[in-house]
Amino acid sequence: MENFFRRTGIDVPEPVRRFLQGEAEGGLRVEEYRDGNTLVVRTDIPGIDPDHDIDISVTDETLHITARRTEPDVKDLPGYRSEVRYGEFSRSVPMPWGANPETVVASYIDGVLEIRVQLPEHPGGPATKVHVSRGRNQSPDAPENYVT
Template sequence: MDNLFRRTGIDVPEPVRRFLQGETDTWLRVEEYRDGNTMVVRTDVPGIDPDQDIDITVTDGALHIVARRREPADKDQPGYRSEVHYGEHSRSIPLPRGANLDTIEASYIDGVLEVRTQLPEQTGTSATKVHVSRGGNRPPEAPKNNVM
């Protein structure tokens, strides 16, 4: 289904896309913003070892983040209660056209994963004027073949 959205150019919000694909509550919540010519993606993933529990890849123009949170050993102790989600959590973030994949860097500080990549300089937006025709100014239609 992801390929269908990508092919048709439909921009579907991540939670909706995941729901339609049958994924529930296994995604990372992210902050995404631009810092000058840098795209910054941040997500809170406390209590993990970034060397073992985080995988970051780029494929098909998207940044893919996978983080694993392992259940604690003392979970079977009497009185143990947890509202923390354990297991594998992931997120795919489309990268803007022209993002420099060679400059992608990731850091993990105080439970926050931050991924940065350089974007091309924005030289202002160019606009194309589109002519709006009035009622009778349409080009003539081609004749239709009436085959029965």
């Protein structure tokens, strides 16, 4: 497809070109793993300024990552061609039960954003055994003619 655009001289805007080439995804690709009692989420975002181009927040037990990459000023120069994705990218990652949002730390080294979240030493609370009765539902809210 790119060769077609280049041969015909059609100037196609970057988002349209990416869509036609099957690159319509606007999300960040992440790798996620546990390192002991720490959840580690990593994503490659080269060529940005982490102080201005990355937003990380935690709401409703979900880690939200947003990053922005702006096109360089050289895009109007003759012969400019780019396969780099520009614009805003985001991803939401559910945090495991018991993860403390106050422990989220992030670092950006060599184009890789790494986010670490402390997990509880004993995930989940103690299990509660539920008794299964035979016969009628014993719930006080159940209708009288309701049979389980």
